[in-house]
Amino acid sequence: MLGSRNLREIVEKNLDKLQEDLSVKIDKKNPDKIHAIEATGCTRFAYYERRDPLPSDNVSKISSLLGNAMRHSFGNTRGEYKVEGLSLEVNADLIIADEFVVRFEVVQTLPEVPHPRHLLYLNACLFAFNKDEGFLIYMTAEGKTVEFSVTKNNRMFEEVIRRARVLSTLLKDGKAPIVEPSELCLNCRYYERCYARKQVKDEGTGFILEEIFKPKK
Template sequence: MMGDRDFRAIIQNSLDSIGRELQLDIDSENLQTIHLQEVVQCLRRSYFDRIDPLEIERRGFNELLSGLLRKQKYGSEPKEFEIGDIKLKGETDMLVDDIVLIFRSAEKEIENPLANDVLYLNACLWIYDKHDGIIVYVSGDRKETTFSVTRSKKMFEEVIRRVRVLNNLLKEQKAPILEPSTECSECQYFERCFMKKKNSKHVDIGEMLGLGKFGGKD
């Protein structure tokens, strides 16, 4: 607080405003158009985002990296890939000299790309009919790590399978199965999938059973 102004709230509102401007435009009623981001992340999360969404706090500009880059001169227009009567809609961050690039933020330099980022880039290669792509991870200290990817049909078939699964479950109004990952604890739907978050307390089994302190002397 400086004076009567809550600058943290002002900054957070600004980030939220930018985020809404850059976020994917997903029509939750159009079940025949599935966005690529929906199927490379947890399907359960994507389902709740459409059926009964909860807002998530935006923590900083790193989360907006891809959206900001798509607005630059190398940004590409969204494209669709037809899967029967379903359309898979994807968008790459940059398309330069037939090379597809996506940018992701990272807390530190990483040794291997994240699986969902590889799935996303590989699918973009098929959607844009390109053969090679690059994932660029940018850490908080502006160091970058790059990984090159050549498109894989088998990997794209897995994305297509997930498109069909999400499409069917949205029609049936059935939540997808759990896909536990390290991202669950930060997900806004954590309590729908697991238990309500509480501060844990230590319970002495011996005292609970009337036997005194567990492990104590006779």
């Protein structure tokens, strides 16, 4: 009978293998090939993932597996847009009627407006596949959905190309991109590399609040 420790190791190794098989394929050794998922997200995160990666925790692995497994079930078509020595790569979840590009995003709660990084990514797909319109569909674990229509936009694509060029140049120079503060930082495994923090001793005493709100003499 397997011990709990051996069983955990076996499960984690299989999770790692499955994640590797389903994850977006990025040529991390070639700085002239940038995936749109890198250019539309935090470029500092993308830099560390290529140059000095940290392992994902199990929560991140499982969340990634759920999204990637769904994408592969739809087809997950790969595309590419080349411009002046730079290759921008994309993955589209679905192309419907050879006309519309569809991208799915699994979220905890349905957004009222699309997330900017998701809009930029889907727009990059439109250019890579030479399509004029796409649909961004958000889904929750409970099966609730909301969709947004996205029309091809030159200015948004120019921004993605600019960010891809910056990342490509910094990878070649071995210099990390500037910090891009956002809500994503809170759960990022590279948080400590971007932000210095010092925990106050005797946490829970509330001495700072007591000092602020104490009665004035």
